[in-house]
Amino acid sequence: MTETDTFYIGRCKNGHPDDFRFLVKRYQGALMGHLMGRVDNRDTAEEAAQESLVRAYFKIDTLKKPDRFFTWLLGISDRVALELCRTKRVQKQREHIRIEVQQAEEPSFSQDYVLEEAVSRLPDNYRHLILLRYYSQMSCRQIAEQLQIPLGTVTKTLSRAYALLRQTLTQSQTNESEVAG
Amino acid sequence: MNCTQCNDLLFDYIEGLINDQDKHALKAHIRTCDTCQSLLKDLQALQTRLTEHGQNLAQIELEIPVLGAIVRRQKQQLKAITPPSPQLRRPIMKSPITKLAIAAMVIMGCVLGITMWSGTQSIALADVLTRMEQARAYLYKMNMTITQTGDLPAGYPPTQEVESTILIAPEYGMKMTMKMGMIANQTMVQEQYLQPQNKRMLMIMPDQKKYMEMELTDQLADQYKKQNNDPRMMIETFLNCDYEKIGRSKITGIQVEGFRTTDPSFSGALGGKTNITLWVDSRTRLPVQMDMDMDMSMGAERTMHIKGIMTDFQWDVPVDTSVFEPVIPDDYTSLASSPIKMPEMTEETAIVGLKQYLDYAGQYPEDLSLMRVMSGMGKLMDSNTPASKALKQSIKGLNQNDMTKAMMDMMMPIQATVGFYARLAQEKKDPAYYGDIVTPDQPDLILMRWQIEDGQYRVIFSDLTAETVTPQQLTELESVLPQKESE
Numbered sequence: 001m002t003e004t005d006t007f008y009i010g011r012c013k014n015g016h017p018d019d020f021r022f023l024v025k026r027y028q029g030a031l032m033g034h035l036m037g038r039v040d041n042r043d044t045a046e047e048a049a050q051e052s053l054v055r056a057y058f059k060i061d062t063l064k065k066p067d068r069f070f071t072w073l074l075g076i077s078d079r080v081a082l083e084l085c086r087t088k089r090v091q092k093q094r095e096h097i098r099i100e101v102q103q104a105e106e107p108s109f110s111q112d113y114v115l116e117e118a119v120s121r122l123p124d125n126y127r128h129l130i131l132l133r134y135y136s137q138m139s140c141r142q143i144a145e146q147l148q149i150p151l152g153t154v155t156k157t158l159s160r161a162y163a164l165l166r167q168t169l170t171q172s173q174t175n176e177s178e179v180a181g
Numbered sequence: 182m183n184c185t186q187c188n189d190l191l192f193d194y195i196e197g198l199i200n201d202q203d204k205h206a207l208k209a210h211i212r213t214c215d216t217c218q219s220l221l222k223d224l225q226a227l228q229t230r231l232t233e234h235g236q237n238l239a240q241i242e243l244e245i246p247v248l249g250a251i252v253r254r255q256k257q258q259l260k261a262i263t264p265p266s267p268q269l270r271r272p273i274m275k276s277p278i279t280k281l282a283i284a285a286m287v288i289m290g291c292v293l294g295i296t297m298w299s300g301t302q303s304i305a306l307a308d309v310l311t312r313m314e315q316a317r318a319y320l321y322k323m324n325m326t327i328t329q330t331g332d333l334p335a336g337y338p339p340t341q342e343v344e345s346t347i348l349i350a351p352e353y354g355m356k357m358t359m360k361m362g363m364i365a366n367q368t369m370v371q372e373q374y375l376q377p378q379n380k381r382m383l384m385i386m387p388d389q390k391k392y393m394e395m396e397l398t399d400q401l402a403d404q405y406k407k408q409n410n411d412p413r414m415m416i417e418t419f420l421n422c423d424y425e426k427i428g429r430s431k432i433t434g435i436q437v438e439g440f441r442t443t444d445p446s447f448s449g450a451l452g453g454k455t456n457i458t459l460w461v462d463s464r465t466r467l468p469v470q471m472d473m474d475m476d477m478s479m480g481a482e483r484t485m486h487i488k489g490i491m492t493d494f495q496w497d498v499p500v501d502t503s504v505f506e507p508v509i510p511d512d513y514t515s516l517a518s519s520p521i522k523m524p525e526m527t528e529e530t531a532i533v534g535l536k537q538y539l540d541y542a543g544q545y546p547e548d549l550s551l552m553r554v555m556s557g558m559g560k561l562m563d564s565n566t567p568a569s570k571a572l573k574q575s576i577k578g579l580n581q582n583d584m585t586k587a588m589m590d591m592m593m594p595i596q597a598t599v600g601f602y603a604r605l606a607q608e609k610k611d612p613a614y615y616g617d618i619v620t621p622d623q624p625d626l627i628l629m630r631w632q633i634e635d636g637q638y639r640v641i642f643s644d645l646t647a648e649t650v651t652p653q654q655l656t657e658l659e660s661v662l663p664q665k666e667s668e
């Protein structure tokens with residue numbers, strides 16, 4: 001898993017479609033993290049993540065800059081998420097089902113919705129790095145290498161993202177306690 | 182260290198990215214500064230929260246479902262037949278000549294399939310070959326632009342595009358989808374299936390709702406089982422030719438190494454001026470692209486230029502074997518009344534083919550390159566030989582299928598000659614053919630020769646008898662040949 005995206009994309013185009021698996025492994029977490037902020041439950045996110053990766057595979061020839069794979073993939077997933085939500089909404093209207101999504105959620109997953117919400121509100125450049133670092137479990141060095149930016153830029157950006165997250169989290173905490181009080 | 186300096190380093194610290202010196206200074210500051218200490222705790226808590234949440238979401242294995250979905254979607258794509266465009270669907274093969282031309286194209290496709298990649302088993306040097314042998318099924322694209330100049334038959338487009346997709350699974354066979362611009366600007370889609378196990382080759386034209394079955398000989402079926410028209414043969418044939426390394430380059434971001442050959446024996450069946458470049462991935466040693474550039478003369482007044490590119494190689498394509506066993510829809514009709522038998526390609530059948538050509542054309546073919554013989558096929562029908570007249574008489578009033586069958590049967594033996602000669606050329610058996618200077622009324626002159634074991638030569642004389650001769654005897658035989666007019 002130490003090869004660059006560009007390397008794996010080259011392999012995919014050059015007769016080794018199976019190597020796409022490495023890109024799936026690398027980005028599935030980050031992609032899920034991204035999609036959790038776009039759709040209303042984990043199952044839909046998973047469905048969207050899968051479909052986005054499949055589409056990315058078939059569109060890989062159109063990707064001009066292989067080192068921008070992640071951003072490109074997120075772009076694809078945004079469209080997939082939109083489509084999915086639209087279909088699901090129509091489905092729900094048809095079935096006249098109104099269930100609170102969070103109630104329908106599998107209880108076994110302890111979801112940190114507050115954090116998720118805070119992450120989804122981050123500006124893109126901060127959010128992408130958070131996704132790669134904590135959802136795709138890449139090290140700061142790997143991120144720097146992958147995105148071809150200095151390590152210092154990665155840590156500065158993440159540090160700033162922490163500051164923004166803390167701000168949002170403190171605010172929502174305050175709001176909650178106000179509501180409670 | 183003051184608080185600002187400390188703040189700047191805190192994130193790097195929790196990520197384990199600061200050096201020992203900074204770490205010591207930072208720890209020292211934190212021990213004395215409550216603000217920074219509580220900030221550190223906050224950051225660490227957030228880090229834990231992010232890590233846990235991230236890990237929770239990452240508890241997902243998309244690899245298998247994604248690859249599975251890709252395989253399913255790919256299968257559908259492979260199965261999908263290019264939809265026929267309605268405005269192009271019109272009856273073809275009105276006249277015997279058009280029909281002949283199309284039949285010739287069909288056979289050409291088959292013979293090309295046989296000869297173009299049928300290298301010998303001898304050399305397997307490069308690791309390129311080894312790498313390819315490890316892959317299960319391959320897919321590649323081949324695009325050709327065929328430009329003809331000079332005296333073209335009416336309705337023949339000077340430029341034709343042929344786009345093919347070729348899928349090969351060594352154990353099952355080959356599927357080739359070909360789209361070509363045809364006579365009178367018609368597009369023709371042709372699917373070819375090669376099933377060596379069933380000794381069968383199947384050709385389907387979805388636009389016309391036609392199909393044709395060809396029976397392979399044991400020889401061909403065996404050859405296919407071994408070689409299966411696959412790109413490995415292309416590499417092997419390449420390695421058999423004189424080639425040179427031409428250095429590194431980049432193709433779609435991939436570092437490649439180039440090999441070039443101008444050895445005409447590469448394209449045995451096609452003959453003519455040849456310039457082939459093969460690009461191999463420097464890292465994986467697998468082919469990335471092949472550029473083909475071939476010039477060939479098709480008689481005094483016509484030349485054909487083929488520019489082709491093989492690309493988009495995929496080496497580990499998951500395949501469903503049903504792809505190789507097409508179901509022919511009920512409303513499709515067979516082009517020929519019974520399966521066409523492909524000829525054996527031996528000395529004997531080569532002689533039969535020469536005899537056949539002579540009977541119909543009244544002379545021997547000027548040369549034995551596939552294109553040239555094919556382009557001369559029309560002449561066979563038009564000549565005034567008894568055989569030609571008899572054929573024309575016999576196909577009058579026949580239904581289309583029987584007519585096609587009759588003409589295919591007439592042409593097949595000639596294909597055997599062409600195929601046999603092409604193989605001799607590819608196997609570097611030092612073949613030569615003198616049909617351009619030797620006529621049937623000079624029975625003692627040598628018409629064709631090739632090398633056999635122990636440096637001996639096999640010779641076919643103009644009376645179509647064959648003999649084995651020594652190189653000395655061959656030199657004598659060739660010294661009495663008439664001079665070419667051009668020389």
Ligand SMILES: [Zn+2]
Nearest residue numbers: 184187214217
């Ligand atoms: Zn301080």
